[in-house]
Amino acid sequence: xxxxxxxxxxxxxxxxxxxxxxxxxxxxxxxxxxxxxxxxxxxxxxxxxxxxxxxxxxxxxxxxxxxxxxxxxxxxxxxxxxxxxxxxxxxxxxxxxxxxxxxxxxxxxxxxxxxxxxxxxxxxxxxxxxxxxxxxxxxxxxxxxxxxxxxxxxxxxxxxxxxxxxxxxxxxxxxxxxxxxxxxxxxxxxxxxxxxxxxxxxxxxxxxxxxxxxxxxxxxxxxxxxxxxxxxxxxxxxxxxxxxxxxxxxxxxxxxxxxxxxxxxxxxxxxxxxxxxxxxxxxxxxxxxxxxxxxxxxxxxxxxxxxxxxxxxxxxxxxxxxxxxxxxxxxxxxxxxxxxxxxxxxxxxxxxxxxxxxxxxxxxxxxxxxxxxxxxxxxxxxxxxxxxxxxxxxxxxxxxxxxxxxxxxxxxxxxxxxxxxxxxxxxxxxxxxxxxxxxxxxxxxxxxxxxxxxxxxx
Numbered sequence: 001x002x003x004x005x006x007x008x009x010x011x012x013x014x015x016x017x018x019x020x021x022x023x024x025x026x027x028x029x030x031x032x033x034x035x036x037x038x039x040x041x042x043x044x045x046x047x048x049x050x051x052x053x054x055x056x057x058x059x060x061x062x063x064x065x066x067x068x069x070x071x072x073x074x075x076x077x078x079x080x081x082x083x084x085x086x087x088x089x090x091x092x093x094x095x096x097x098x099x100x101x102x103x104x105x106x107x108x109x110x111x112x113x114x115x116x117x118x119x120x121x122x123x124x125x126x127x128x129x130x131x132x133x134x135x136x137x138x139x140x141x142x143x144x145x146x147x148x149x150x151x152x153x154x155x156x157x158x159x160x161x162x163x164x165x166x167x168x169x170x171x172x173x174x175x176x177x178x179x180x181x182x183x184x185x186x187x188x189x190x191x192x193x194x195x196x197x198x199x200x201x202x203x204x205x206x207x208x209x210x211x212x213x214x215x216x217x218x219x220x221x222x223x224x225x226x227x228x229x230x231x232x233x234x235x236x237x238x239x240x241x242x243x244x245x246x247x248x249x250x251x252x253x254x255x256x257x258x259x260x261x262x263x264x265x266x267x268x269x270x271x272x273x274x275x276x277x278x279x280x281x282x283x284x285x286x287x288x289x290x291x292x293x294x295x296x297x298x299x300x301x302x303x304x305x306x307x308x309x310x311x312x313x314x315x316x317x318x319x320x321x322x323x324x325x326x327x328x329x330x331x332x333x334x335x336x337x338x339x340x341x342x343x344x345x346x347x348x349x350x351x352x353x354x355x356x357x358x359x360x361x362x363x364x365x366x367x368x369x370x371x372x373x374x375x376x377x378x379x380x381x382x383x384x385x386x387x388x389x390x391x392x393x394x395x396x397x398x399x400x401x402x403x404x405x406x407x408x409x410x411x412x413x414x415x416x417x418x419x420x421x422x423x424x425x426x427x428x429x430x431x432x433x434x435x436x437x438x439x440x441x442x443x444x445x446x447x448x449x450x451x452x453x454x455x456x457x458x
Contacts, residue, residue, distance in 0.1 A: 032066060032131055032132060032133035032134060033133060033134055033135050036065065036128065036131045036134060037135075038123055038128070038134075038135065038136070038298070039094070039122055039123065039125045039127070039128050040122055040123055040298075044061065044063060044078065044080060044094070045080065045092070045094055045125075045169070046092070047060075047090075047091070047092035047169065048060055048092070051082060051090045051091075051092055052090045054082040054090070055082065056082060056083060056084065056181075056185045056188060057081055057082065057083070057185040057186070057187075057188025057189045057191075057192070058081060058082045058189070058192070059079050059080070059081050059189055059192055059193060060079075060080040060081060060082065060092060061079070061080045062077050062078065062079045062080070062193065062195070063077065063078055064076065064077050064195075065077060065078050065096065065130075065131060066131065066132060067096065067098075067130045067131060067132070068130055068131070068132050068140060068144050068145065068148065069098060069130070069148065069151045069152075069155075072151065072152050072155050072156075072438060073098040073099060073100065073101075073151075073155055073161075074098075074099045074100060074101045075098070075099045075195065075196060076096060076097070076098050076099075077096070077097050077193065077195060077196060078094055078095070078096050078097075078127055079094070079095055079097055079189055079190075079193055080092055080093070080094050081093060081095065081185060081186065081188075081189035082185070083168070083178075083181055083182045083185035083186075084178070084181045084185075085168050085170065085172065085175075085177075085178040085181070085182075085272065086172060086175040086176070086177040086178035086179075086181075086272045086273070086336075087272070087273065091168045091169050091170075091178070091182070092169060093164055093165050093166075093168055093169065093182050093185075093186070094125065094127045094164070094165050095127070095162050095163060095164035095165065095186040095189060095190070096127050096130050096161075096162075096163045096164075097160070097161065097162050097163075097189075097190045097193055097196045098151070098155065098160065098161040098162075098163075098196070099160055099196045099197070099198075100154075100155045100156075100157075100158045100159060100160065101155070102158050103158045103160070103199070104157060104158030104159060105158075106203070107200075107201070107202060107203030107204045107205065108160055108197050108199065108201055108204040108205075109157070109158070109159040109160065109204070109205055109206075109207075109407040109408075110159065110160045110161075110162060110187055110190060110191075110204060110205070110206040110207075111154045111159045111160070111161055111162075111206070111207055111208070111209055111403065111407075112161075112162050112163070112164065112183050112186060112187055112206065112207070112208040112209070112218075112221065113147065113150055113151060113154065113161055113162075113163045113208075113209050113210065113214070114163070114164070114166050114179075114183060114208060114209065114210035114214035114215075114217040114218045114221070115129065115130075115143055115144065115147055115163060115210070115213075115214050116143060116147075116210070116211060116212040116213030116214040116215075116302075117129070117143060117165070117166075117167050117171075117173065117213060117302075118143070118173060118212070118213035118261060118264060118302045118305070119167075119171060119173055119264055119268075119295075119300050119301050119302055119305065120171050120172075120173045120264045120265075120267035120268040120270075120271055120295050120296050120300060121171050121295065121296050121297060121298070121299075121300030121301060122169065122170070122171045123136070123297065123298045123300065123301065124136070124139050124143070124171070124300060124301035124302070125165045125167075125171075126143060126144075126163065126164075126165050126166070126167075127163070127165050128140075129142075129143035129144040130144050130163065136301065138301065138303045139301040139302065139303065141303070142301070142302045142303045142451065143301075143302060146389075146392060146446060146449070146451070147211070147214070147392075148442050149393070149396055149435065149439040149440075149442040149443040149446070150209060150396065150400075150439070151163075152435070152436060152438040152439035152442055153396065153400050153434070153435040153436055153439035154209075154400075155436075156435065156436025156437075156438065156439060157400070157404065157436070159407070160190060160196060160197055162186045162187060162189070162190040164182050164183055164185075164186035165182070166178075166179040166180075166182045166183050166186075166214075166217040167179065167182075167268065168182055170271045170272065171268060171271055171296070172268050172269070172271045172272035173213070173264050173265055173267070173268025173269075173271070174213070174216060174243065174246065174265040174268050174269060174336060175268060175269055175271075175272035175273075175336055176216065176217075176219075176220040176223075176336045176337075176338065177220065177224070177335075177336070178272060179216065179217035179220050179221070180217065180220030180221045180222075180223060180224035180228065180229075181224065181228055182217075183208060183217055183218070183220075183221040184221055184224060184225065184228055184229035184232060184234070187206045187229075187232055187234070188231075188232065191204065203233075204233055205233050205234075205235050205406075205407045205408075205409070206232060206233060206234050206235065206407075207234065207235045207236055207237055207238070207403050207406055207407055208221040208222060208234075208236075208237040208238075208239070209237065209238050209239065209399060209403060210237075210239050211239065211240045211241050211391075211392045211395070212240075212241040212242075212357070212358065212388070212389075212392070213243075214239070215239035215240055215241050215242035215243070216239075216242060216243045218237045218238070218239040218242075219237065219239050219242050219244070219338055219347075219349075220338065221234075221237060222236060222237035222239075222343060222345050222347055223338060223339075223340075223341050223343060224341075225344075225345050226341070226344040226345060227341065234345060235345065235346070235406040235407055235409070236345040236346035236347060236348075236377075236402075236406040236411075237345065237346075237347055237348075238347070238348040238349075238350075238399035238400075238402050238403050239347070239348075239349060239350075240349065240350040240351060240391050240392065240395045240399065241350075241351060241352065241355065241357070241358050241388055241389075241391060241392065242338075242349060242351065242358065242363055242366075243338075243358055243362075244337065244338040244339065244362050244363050244365070244366035245337045245338070245339075245362040245365065245366065246265065246333045246336055246337060247324060247333055248359045248361070248362045249262075249265075249358050249359050249362060250262040250265060250266070250314075250324065252356075252357075252358075252359045253314075253357065254313060254314055254315060255311055255312065255313050256311065256356065256357075257306070257310050257311060257452055257453040257454075258306060258356075258357050258452060258453075259309045259310065259311060259312045259313075259314055260295075260304075260305030260306050260307075260308060260309030260310070260312070261305060261306075261357065262314050263291060263295055263305070263309055263312070263314040263317075264295050264300070264305050266280075266314070267292055267295045267296055267300075269332050269333075269336065270292075271296070272332075273332050275328060275332075276328055276329060276331075276332045279326075279328040279329065280292075280318070280329075283318045283319050283320045283323060284317060284318050284319075285316075285317055285318060285319060287317060288317025288318055291309075291314075291317055294308065306451075306452035306453075307452075310452075310453070338366055339366055339369055339370060342370060342373045342374055342375055343370055343375040343376060343377075343378065344375075344376050345376065346376060346377035346378075346379075346402075346406055346411055346413065347375075347377070347378045347379070348379045348381070348398065348399055348402035348403075349363065349367065349378065349379070349380045349381070350380070350381040350382075350383060350391055350395040350398070350399065350422060351363045351380075351381075351382055351383065351391065352382075352383045352385070352386045352387065352388055352390060352391050353382050353383055353384060353385045353386070353420075354385040354386065354387070355387070355388045356387055356388060356454075357387075357388035357389075357454075358388060360382070363380070364380070364382075364418075367380045367416070367418065370416075371415070371416035375415075375416060376414065377411070377413050377414050377415065377416075378415075378416045378417075379402070379413060379416075379417050379418075379419070380416075380417070380418040380419070381395070381398060381418075381419050381420075381421065381422055382418065382419070382420050382421075383395065383421065383422045384420070384421055384422075386458070387454050387456075387457075388454065389451050389454055389456050390456055390457065390458050391422060392446075392456070393426065393443050393446050393447075393456060393458055394422050394425070394426060394458050395422050396426070396431075396435060396439070396443060397422070397423075397424050397425070397426060397428070397430065397431035397434050397435060398422055398423060398424065400434045400435055401424075401430070401434045404434065426440060426443055426444065426458075
């Protein structure tokens, strides 16, 4: 069985060996920890005083970075840019942008890869999870390393990548509007970043991809693309293991090995909405206050959420029975459900048939509702019975075949279709064509990896 830590170490070593030369003054193992400290302490992440006067997607500052993607990318930078949060207030968000060695023919193709930060703590920002050698390697191991195949695949296709911190500066986990806005504005930002896209951006196309917590952000990006992102040439999105409706997912998570995800979701929503945060303060027990502080602090990253809250009853932290049925929590749960708008952009959605983390029926219900209301193009693939993290790997080939079609303007699918199984398989020649050899190899390397109580077996 391979651990995520061993995968991370391999990726980190490759990035260091193939990256920029390190200073001889600083001990090598501490080099990136010094260059890229915790986002809470890093001045690069700080919003300027004139943030409100900036345009959406406007770049505030930039810097080159070493990442766990390593030499697969021609270049990697972090950019701080202006966006809006879930209540419409200005926010400054970091995105990591990558250029391929050989751009695809024609106008630029841009993929927003949305990582599953799954945390109500700014200490756990997704951009930091892409940096090797930080003081929080387990965050990189759980958030960054399992998604490396997607980065390798996009770069092999000659696509530019933007990976935004879609939870924003307040770590508003599972708050959909802010995630969608940050993702769409990150596309505007990379279009302005001449160090990444050196050629003309005329005629570009863009799309989004994400799994699990990243899928929620990708789905909101797709939903808002026709309104908030209407000025962008956005072609659609592929996402798997998606939270469409929050309540059935939180209820399923409660008392499970992944109960911490539910607690972090509630804490993240409270980070986004002051009214909800104020309400929770009136009903939380002392042990609940301590739990919220831990979820929002340096120990609030995914690996700690899973361990600290394994099997816990998150509702036991409050004094009110059925607290999510109370008017204020119910209001914000419903506000952050997908489906208010009918999708106008194509979507490829996939989900494990027996997903123990994110309820399967709720994504089928979402699909049925969207199709009844006239969604333009949705393909839903229900994977063979498996646990939550398996389609992260097995769903990559069909997801990238779909992304290739929409980015090149040759998707031939209208209306709705639901299928069983994920094809082609990872071992097929079609998968090698869609992903490239490095992504296929990295995908197979995830076999046997343990995330919490689950082992990725396929």
